[in-house]
Amino acid sequence: MNKQVTFRIWRGDATGGKFVEYTTEITEGLVVLDVIHKIQATQANDMACRWNCKAGKCGSCSAEINGIPKLMCMTRMDTLNTDKVITVEPMRAFPSIRDLVTDVSWNFRVKTKIKKFNPRKPDAEDGTWRMMQEDVDRVQEFRKCIECFLCQDVCHVLRDHHKHDEFIGPRFLVYTAALEMHPLDTEDRLAELKQTQGIGFCNITKCCTKVCPEHITITDNAIIPLKERVVDEYYDPLGWLWKKIRPQG
Amino acid sequence: MDYADTLPKQRPFGATTRPDAWWLQPLVVFLGFSAFIIYSTWAAFQGVSDMKTGIPSYWYGGHGANYLSPFYSPEFWGISPHAIGKLPSWWPSWAPFSPAFLILWAPAGFRFTCYYYRGAYYKSFWADPINCAVGEPRKSYLGEKYFPLIIQNVHRYMFYVAAVFIVILAYDAWLGMWFTDAVTGKEHFGIGVGTIIMTLNAVFLGLYTFGCHSLRHLVGGFLDSKSKAPSCAKAYNCVSCLNTRHMMWAWISLFWVGFTDVYIRLCATGHIHDFIFFKF
Numbered sequence: 001m002n003k004q005v006t007f008r009i010w011r012g013d014a015t016g017g018k019f020v021e022y023t024t025e026i027t028e029g030l031v032v033l034d035v036i037h038k039i040q041a042t043q044a045n046d047m048a049c050r051w052n053c054k055a056g057k058c059g060s061c062s063a064e065i066n067g068i069p070k071l072m073c074m075t076r077m078d079t080l081n082t083d084k085v086i087t088v089e090p091m092r093a094f095p096s097i098r099d100l101v102t103d104v105s106w107n108f109r110v111k112t113k114i115k116k117f118n119p120r121k122p123d124a125e126d127g128t129w130r131m132m133q134e135d136v137d138r139v140q141e142f143r144k145c146i147e148c149f150l151c152q153d154v155c156h157v158l159r160d161h162h163k164h165d166e167f168i169g170p171r172f173l174v175y176t177a178a179l180e181m182h183p184l185d186t187e188d189r190l191a192e193l194k195q196t197q198g199i200g201f202c203n204i205t206k207c208c209t210k211v212c213p214e215h216i217t218i219t220d221n222a223i224i225p226l227k228e229r230v231v232d233e234y235y236d237p238l239g240w241l242w243k244k245i246r247p248q249g
Numbered sequence: 250m251d252y253a254d255t256l257p258k259q260r261p262f263g264a265t266t267r268p269d270a271w272w273l274q275p276l277v278v279f280l281g282f283s284a285f286i287i288y289s290t291w292a293a294f295q296g297v298s299d300m301k302t303g304i305p306s307y308w309y310g311g312h313g314a315n316y317l318s319p320f321y322s323p324e325f326w327g328i329s330p331h332a333i334g335k336l337p338s339w340w341p342s343w344a345p346f347s348p349a350f351l352i353l354w355a356p357a358g359f360r361f362t363c364y365y366y367r368g369a370y371y372k373s374f375w376a377d378p379i380n381c382a383v384g385e386p387r388k389s390y391l392g393e394k395y396f397p398l399i400i401q402n403v404h405r406y407m408f409y410v411a412a413v414f415i416v417i418l419a420y421d422a423w424l425g426m427w428f429t430d431a432v433t434g435k436e437h438f439g440i441g442v443g444t445i446i447m448t449l450n451a452v453f454l455g456l457y458t459f460g461c462h463s464l465r466h467l468v469g470g471f472l473d474s475k476s477k478a479p480s481c482a483k484a485y486n487c488v489s490c491l492n493t494r495h496m497m498w499a500w501i502s503l504f505w506v507g508f509t510d511v512y513i514r515l516c517a518t519g520h521i522h523d524f525i526f527f528k529f
Contacts, residue, residue, distance in 0.1 A: 014255065064382065066266060066268055066269075067265045067266035067268070067271075067382050067383075068267060068382060069382065081268070084268060087266040087268075089266065092256075092257045092382075093256070094256070095257075103255075132474070132476035134475060134476050135473065135475060154381050154382055156377070156378040156385060157392065159382070160259050160260070160378065161259075161388070161390040162253040162256055162259070164252050164253065164256075165253075181473055182473065183473045183474040185473070198394060200393045200394025200395070200399065201390070201393070201394050202393070203367065203371045203377065203393055204364050204365075204367050204368035204371075205371060205377075205381070206368055207381035210381060219368075220364075220462070220492065220493075220495075224364050224466075225462075225465075225466055225470050227402075228405075228462065228467075229466070229471065231402045231404075231405065231463075232466075235399075235403075
């Protein structure tokens with residue numbers, strides 16, 4: 001069924017900008033990215049919008065739709081109230097480049113600072129390892145991440161408090177959890193988590209979990225378990241004592 | 250240029266482009282928690298006047314029943330048959346005392362440091378943030394990295410204490426299944442409405458307490474290779490099962506523990522009568 005819908009889209013760059021309204025006709029089965037492309041093609045040829053796969057797997061078309069961080073390609077128009085104006089704006093946790101496109105390169109710089117995967121010696125002579133599936137189940141959830149950075153965008157520590165220098169954000173806590181909990185990994189990342197990567201800044205509001213398009217249980221399965229490992233190491237005197245006296249091996 | 254200077258300016262408090270009723274959830278949480286805090290404080294202070302009159306409003310013994318309010322269990326220095334010791338003579342006469350004062354810090358501390366509650370009250374009571382993608386009232390932020398909220402890391406110790414309370418409340422529920430015959434003094438097994446309420450209270454609190462994130466870590470989450478410790482893996486899976494509904498059990502147990510006190514208090518003060526389904 002065809003219908004006229006008004007979009008309010010943020011137009012501008014790092015120096016400033018404003019919302020501009022566009023009214024267009026939509027048909028059944030469209031997603032927000034389709035409508036943005038239609039507006040781009042028919043009314044605003046110079047509107048910048050980053051996208052790639054249109055299948056919710058590349059993480060490029062992240063934006064804020066009606067104030068909530070979402071992938072434009074995975075937000076069906078029939079999930080929005082089209083009787084009212086629909087707002088689309090760029091992510092607020094990163095510098096604006098132009099219109100709906102932001103500079104997310106900070107994330108890649110953060111990633112380089114996290115200690116890499118450091119596996120134990122191979123289990124077999126041919127240089128391979130053996131793992132039980134149940135040991136990697138937990139880590140495999142984290143591997144679903146498509147790096148859309150919606151979790152980074154919604155995290156108020158980055159979005160509102162701009163703690164980019166002190167906090168790595170939920171995406172990289174998930175990344176760290178995937179390494180730290182890996183059965184083959186031998187690296188210790190707890191000191192960095194506590195100090196320079198600022199896990200203590202997370203106050204568990206679970207906004208990151210709510211916006212994750214891959215439905216990764218970021219807070220409960222990644223961040224809180226990492227917080228508990230930091231507690232083991234730095235805040236639990238009984239745990240510390242137990243580690244000293246328990247039989248080694 | 251500082252990286253922060255290249256970012257969009259922080260929006261003022263409440264500013265958002267969300268058209269939904271984003272304020273509703275924090276408001277409901279605020280009202281729910283506030284109602285419980287006000288009621289439990291009032292109920293704890295009722296013990297002060299009970300100590301003066303010598304008649305406990307937190308314990309019901311009508312028709313041979315033996316129902317103790319969970320706000321007063323374990324009952325140190327109290328006046329009901331559950332009491333462990335009497336109020337010592339050195340306690341200053343000017344200082345108000347209620348048995349609830351001695352124990353309520355434990356379940357309160359467990360809930361205050363609980364990962365679910367933390368996220369909920371940071372939003373509802375401190376607006377940090379008031380809801381996802383909504384502007385905040387403050388620019389400065391310390392999180393749980395610095396004092397005072399770094400203290401939240403004590404949560405696993407609060408869990409140890411809370412777990413003991415589950416055993417005590419389960420024992421109270423067991424005692425609530427025994428009705429004393431006023432003539433013979435013999436105890437008879439039975440089930441009253443209060444018995445069911447107290448039993449459900451221990452069950453709901455148990456389902457909340459044993460779904461704790463800290464427990465999940467302590468029983469197996471700390472391991473990278475759980476296959477090498479099958480009992481830890483089983484325990485981890487059990488706790489994880491409860492943990493996925495931690496918020497639900499947090500609310501149900503919060504409501505029910507308050508309701509249990511209300512029911513016993515209404516029975517004890519003669520406003521309602523406890524119905525006994527059967528007793529042998």
